[in-house]
Amino acid sequence: MTVARDPGGFPVTRTPAGVARSARGARDLATLDARISGCYACPRLVAWREEVARVKRASFRDQDYWGRPVPGLGPADARIAVVGLAPAAHGGNRTGRVFTGDRSGDWIFAALWRAGLASQPTSTHIGDGLELTGVRIAAAVRCAPPDNAPTPEERDTCSPWLARELALLPDLRVVVVLGGFGWTALWPVLAAAGYRLPRPRPAFGHGAEVELEGPRGRLTLLGSYHVSQQNTFTGRLTEPMLDAVLARATELAGRSTGE
Numbered sequence: 001m002t003v004a005r006d007p008g009g010f011p012v013t014r015t016p017a018g019v020a021r022s023a024r025g026a027r028d029l030a031t032l033d034a035r036i037s038g039c040y041a042c043p044r045l046v047a048w049r050e051e052v053a054r055v056k057r058a059s060f061r062d063q064d065y066w067g068r069p070v071p072g073l074g075p076a077d078a079r080i081a082v083v084g085l086a087p088a089a090h091g092g093n094r095t096g097r098v099f100t101g102d103r104s105g106d107w108i109f110a111a112l113w114r115a116g117l118a119s120q121p122t123s124t125h126i127g128d129g130l131e132l133t134g135v136r137i138a139a140a141v142r143c144a145p146p147d148n149a150p151t152p153e154e155r156d157t158c159s160p161w162l163a164r165e166l167a168l169l170p171d172l173r174v175v176v177v178l179g180g181f182g183w184t185a186l187w188p189v190l191a192a193a194g195y196r197l198p199r200p201r202p203a204f205g206h207g208a209e210v211e212l213e214g215p216r217g218r219l220t221l222l223g224s225y226h227v228s229q230q231n232t233f234t235g236r237l238t239e240p241m242l243d244a245v246l247a248r249a250t251e252l253a254g255r256s257t258g259e
């Protein structure tokens with residue numbers, strides 16, 4: 001069967017059922033990333049991401065915006081996953097790399113660097129030399145939403161991409177969840193992956209820690225306040241707070257393999 005491709009050469013997915021099918025069939029992260037990049041399943045978000053890419057922010061007027069869904073970043077042997085909310089309109093939606101090119105990214109990549117998980121403390125554009133070690137970073141929703149607020153329907157439509165991404169990390173032991181939206185989005189993903197979930201669901205909070213048992217052994221969820229400017233400007237999230245969560249993640253990831 002011939003797969004339709006968009007003008008960027010990415011295989012096209014247009015429906016929620018198509019997302020589920022296409023995600024399930026992705027055999028590796030490179031295939032998954034390409035399929036995510038060609039997703040058009042949420043009409044409201046497609047319109048928004050493309051409108052933002054067309055109008056641009058004045059300070060980025062000379063740049064070509066990505067204007068597509070933003071895939072995850074990091075190696076397949078990652079033991080830690082970091083899951084955020086969604087790309088920023090002029091961050092990931094501009095640069096094409098998750099958390100790259102905005103203040104939230106400045107925070108998370110600097111923290112990953114301090115934790116020994118990133119090769120450099122900054123992430124400005126594809127090709128800037130950044131490499132991650134032992135960690136994969138992704139968003140629960142892959143398209144920039146208006147007001148940073150995806151709908152529950154958009155969250156659910158997008159969730160098979162995240163489910164498949166986590167399934168393609170065979171050494172995964174810890175998921176650091178940035179913010180309550182990602183925390184909520186993750187439960188159905190983990191249930192579908194065969195993890196036994198506690199009832200009632202543990203509440204999200206900074207430093208929340210939940211151990212799950214599943215088909216691939218133990219997986220620990222760690223909660224952190226999101227690295228949004230709303231939190232970092234107000235001091236609700238400080239660098240030591242974020243560093244402590246990532247230190248706990250690296251401790252758990254190492255301990256699970258006896259290192």
Ligand code: SF4
Binds near residue numbers: 045046069141142154
């Ligand atoms: S939010 Fe997810 S499911 Fe919706 S169009 Fe973007 S990539 Fe596709």
